[in-house]
Amino acid sequence: MDGFTPWPAGLEARYKAEGYWKDRLLGDVLRGDPSRTALVAGDDRLTYAELDARAARAAAGCLALGIGRGDRVVVQLPNTAAFVVTFLALVRIGAAPVLALPAHRESEIRYLCELSEARAYICADRDGDFDYRAMARTLPVDRVIVDGDAGEFTPLASVDADPVESTPPSPADIGVFLLSGGTTGLPKLIPRTHRDYVYNLEASAGVCGFTPATVYLVVLPAAHNFALACPGILGVFATGGTVVLSPSGSPDEAFPLIERERATVCAVVPPIALLWLDAVSWQEEDISSLELLQVGGAKFAAERAAEVPGTLGCQVQQVFGMAEGLLNYTRLDDPSDLVEQTQGRPLSPADEIRIVDEDGEQVAPGDVGELLTRGPYTLRGYYRAAEHNARSFTPDGFYRTGDLVRRLPSGHLIVEGREKDQINRGGDKVSAEELENHLLAHPAVHDAAVVGVPDPMMGERTCAFLILRDGGKAPALAEIKEFLRTRGLAAYKFPDRLETADAFPRTPVGKISKKTLAARVAPS
Numbered sequence: 276m277d278g279f280t281p282w283p284a285g286l287e288a289r290y291k292a293e294g295y296w297k298d299r300l301l302g303d304v305l306r307g308d309p310s311r312t313a314l315v316a317g318d319d320r321l322t323y324a325e326l327d328a329r330a331a332r333a334a335a336g337c338l339a340l341g342i343g344r345g346d347r348v349v350v351q352l353p354n355t356a357a358f359v360v361t362f363l364a365l366v367r368i369g370a371a372p373v374l375a376l377p378a379h380r381e382s383e384i385r386y387l388c389e390l391s392e393a394r395a396y397i398c399a400d401r402d403g404d405f406d407y408r409a410m411a412r413t414l415p416v417d418r419v420i421v422d423g424d425a426g427e428f429t430p431l432a433s434v435d436a437d438p439v440e441s442t443p444p445s446p447a448d449i450g451v452f453l454l455s456g457g458t459t460g461l462p463k464l465i466p467r468t469h470r471d472y473v474y475n476l477e478a479s480a481g482v483c484g485f486t487p488a489t490v491y492l493v494v495l496p497a498a499h500n501f502a503l504a505c506p507g508i509l510g511v512f513a514t515g516g517t518v519v520l521s522p523s524g525s526p527d528e529a530f531p532l533i534e535r536e537r538a539t540v541c542a543v544v545p546p547i548a549l550l551w552l553d554a555v556s557w558q559e560e561d562i563s564s565l566e567l568l569q570v571g572g573a574k575f576a577a578e579r580a581a582e583v584p585g586t587l588g589c590q591v592q593q594v595f596g597m598a599e600g601l602l603n604y605t606r607l608d609d610p611s612d613l614v615e616q617t618q619g620r621p622l623s624p625a626d627e628i629r630i631v632d633e634d635g636e637q638v639a640p641g642d643v644g645e646l647l648t649r650g651p652y653t654l655r656g657y658y659r660a661a662e663h664n665a666r667s668f669t670p671d672g673f674y675r676t677g678d679l680v681r682r683l684p685s686g687h688l689i690v691e692g693r694e695k696d697q698i699n700r701g702g703d704k705v706s707a708e709e710l711e712n713h714l715l716a717h718p719a720v721h722d723a724a725v726v727g728v729p730d731p732m733m734g735e736r737t738c739a740f741l742i743l744r745d746g747g748k749a750p751a752l753a754e755i756k757e758f759l760r761t762r763g764l765a766a767y768k769f770p771d772r773l774e775t776a777d778a779f780p781r782t783p784v785g786k787i788s789k790k791t792l793a794a795r796v797a798p799s
């Protein structure tokens with residue numbers, strides 16, 4: 276597979292022999308009782324048998340359009356039954372979905388289509404004021420498939436045919452492409468094979484105690500690794516429970532669904548958890564069915580984690596994960612101090628962890644260093660990114676996470692910071708370089724440097740420092756946002772704040788010192 280970095284033969288043999296890779300396929304995850312409810316989404320309520328039948332018909336519909344094994348398809352759908360059916364259909368025929376977020380815009384989608392050489396782009400008709408079809412007209416793909424009012428494009432509803440036999444993919448094939456949070460000018464694609472992603476979701480379902488009685492509420496974008504497979508939607512399907520899709524994590528949408536469907540588990544990012552902790556005082560719904568709240572994507576403060584059981588009436592689990600692979604979970608039977616104060620420990624006994632200093636040497640036990648990892652579900656290279664891979668991986672295949680952690684004797688990790696040039700905006704990742712490149716295109720901007728500023732709700736917000744061109748007038752934040760919007764950048768990557776500077780502070784080696792810049796705007 277061109278552009279894909281495989282695991283070395285020795286490790287492949289080991290992961291198979293030790294039972295991590297079972298040669299199961301993503302298309303076969305629907306393992307619930309056929310008569311039980313698999314999916315609730317808006318007015319759709321589908322049993323396992325019905326969802327299976329829909330996926331089979333959609334798979335045949337894709338084949339009829341010439342989409343098949345080895346193809347890539349960019350999928351950008353919100354939390355609807357269409358997302359689930361489309362995902363299952365594509366993985367069944369061995370076409371890999373490239374999972375974009377609904378918030379992505381032309382800048383991201385065009386690049387994903389180009390990089391993946393996508394056979395098709397599947398989207399919704401609109402998202403509020405935004406018309407995906409208008410964007411789709413300019414994309415470099417032969418076929419656009421639209422859920423809803425398709426206009427001149429292929430309606431998703433027409434991608435439907437009597438099921439046919441087709442050659443199944445190999446478990447070693449790429450099953451799905453996830454998006455990296457990114458630290459570079461352009462987003463990176465993470466190839467996940469059928470067998471590694473199936474292990475990811477099955478092992479996660481085990482650690483999180485999922486059973487056929489699990490009712491899992493999805494409030495994060497279904498296309499995000501956390502909501503999709505940690506254990507997520509696919510972990511629920513593999514253990515026979517019920518998935519309930521919510522359009523968002525807003526308490527006025529999520530709480531009524533928890534009450535109505537008696538949801539037992541939900542995965543959220545810290546800003547949503549904080550909102551829910553407050554919202555119980557004014558929302559009137561009965562959310563007592565909730566047993567487990569998974570919180571991850573950004574650091575969740577120990578004090579707030581400690582409030583979850585008393586305030587929301589459920590257990591809390593911290594999740595420190597990444598689309599690249601490695602997942603850390605606090606365990607359901609961990610003592611409360613570990614659950615509150617750590618971000619969990621690795622999912623798999625085969626996860627290898629190294630914590631290193633700037634010279635790549637292992638730090639003393641308990642000291643802070645950069646987390647490196649490899650294992651049976653951690654990528655060995657980004658897709659078609661040889662140059663970047665040379666920096667992101669050690670010669671022996673450990674992924675450099677860019678996260679600064681320390682490890683307790685129990686194996687639990689505490690995230691202490693970050694080395695990568697990224698802003699973690701309440702779980703949404705913003706690559707500083709990507710935003711800087713867009714800002715540099717503005718006529719008034721001579722140079723740009725983007726840093727994170729602490730924020731009580733979001734953890735961090737994005738601050739852009741600008742050096743203006745000679746005689747240039749400082750643009751207003753609203754103008755910059757409008758400029759970025761016309762450039763087709765996703766809105767969550769827009770700066771929250773602008774500052775001007777005459778020059779940027781430099782490190783001894785001449786790089787912009789983002790630490791010094793961030794200190795200028797940090798609350799004292």
Ligand code: J2J
Nearest residue numbers: 456500501505571572573574594595596597598618690
């Ligand atoms: C601090 N930083 C965290 C945490 C992720 C489950 C949960 C999260 C993600 C995810 C995911 C953190 N505390 N608890 O894919 O399956 C930061 C780290 C990490 C980066 C990965 C999942 N949990 N982070 O957030 O690919 O910096 O995945 O390297 O979006 O988020 O981002 P992403």
